[in-house]
Amino acid sequence: TQLLEQSPQFLSIQEGENLTVYCNSSSVFSSLQWYRQEPGEGPVLLVTVVTGGEVKKLKRLTFQFGDARKDSSLHITAAQPGDTGLYLCAAHTGSNTGKLIFGQGTTLQVKP
Amino acid sequence: GAVVSQHPSRVICKSGTSVKIECRSLDFQATTMFWYRQFPKKSLMLMATSNEGSKATYEQGVEKDKFLINHASLTLSTLTVTSAHPEDSSFYICSAVGTSGSLYEQYFGPGTRLTVT
Numbered sequence: 001t002q003l004l005e006q007s008p009q010f011l012s013i014q015e016g017e018n019l020t021v022y023c024n025s026s027s028v029f030s031s032l033q034w035y036r037q038e039p040g041e042g043p044v045l046l047v048t049v050v051t052g053g054e055v056k057k058l059k060r061l062t063f064q065f066g067d068a069r070k071d072s073s074l075h076i077t078a079a080q081p082g083d084t085g086l087y088l089c090a091a092h093t094g095s096n097t098g099k100l101i102f103g104q105g106t107t108l109q110v111k112p
Numbered sequence: 113g114a115v116v117s118q119h120p121s122r123v124i125c126k127s128g129t130s131v132k133i134e135c136r137s138l139d140f141q142a143t144t145m146f147w148y149r150q151f152p153k154k155s156l157m158l159m160a161t162s163n164e165g166s167k168a169t170y171e172q173g174v175e176k177d178k179f180l181i182n183h184a185s186l187t188l189s190t191l192t193v194t195s196a197h198p199e200d201s202s203f204y205i206c207s208a209v210g211t212s213g214s215l216y217e218q219y220f221g222p223g224t225r226l227t228v229t
Binding site: 041045098099101102103104 | 156161218220223
């Protein structure tokens with residue numbers, strides 16, 4: 001069974017601090033995605049990483065895909081209250097159906 | 113960009129009744145749609161894969177007779193919760209994969225909050 005272990009599951013920090021969320025697996029994935037979800041809304045895709053070792057930046061967010069394509073990280077620099085939300089990593093199962101498996105999610109609260 | 117809508121956004125129904133949730137791809141055609149269930153502050157749990165013109169594929173532990181899925185067109189999939197019970201109360205989210213895009217591109221709806229009283 002393919003699993004994505006996401007950590008930490010809860011994070012409460014002050015505005016301006018940096019943080020890193022991890023997404024780990026023993027399985028190799030062809031791609032990995034990060035989503036952000038606000039309460040009462042659907043997930044919104046932030047980034048897709050495909051190549052081992054790939055680093056993508058989205059303003060203050062930096063995403064990295066592990067060399068072996070088994071893990072990924074999301075780093076937020078100088079967090080803002082607007083970054084508050086549920087962050088989810090997800091990967092395709094490789095069955096060519098488009099089916100995604102999700103990590104447990106990280107609930108981030110950034111206090112002003 | 114690709115937009116997926118869900119209707120209704122919120123619904124309250126009485127125990128024992130059935131409720132239908134619609135998932136529409138507004139500006140693209142979707143051969144495949146997925147239905148998820150989400151509990152508060154938890155991750156998404158895949159319930160079933162809905163393929164246009166064929167039967168849905170349910171994940172292990174999901175009752176297909178309770179959660180009826182119909183994908184009659186390339187832009188619409190429906191999830192009907194039959195004989196709803198309070199434990200069916202949850203946030204239901206659909207997603208759609210475009211026919212022309214890659215399987216990497218899955219677009220999510222805004223979700224439907226179901227409360228069974």
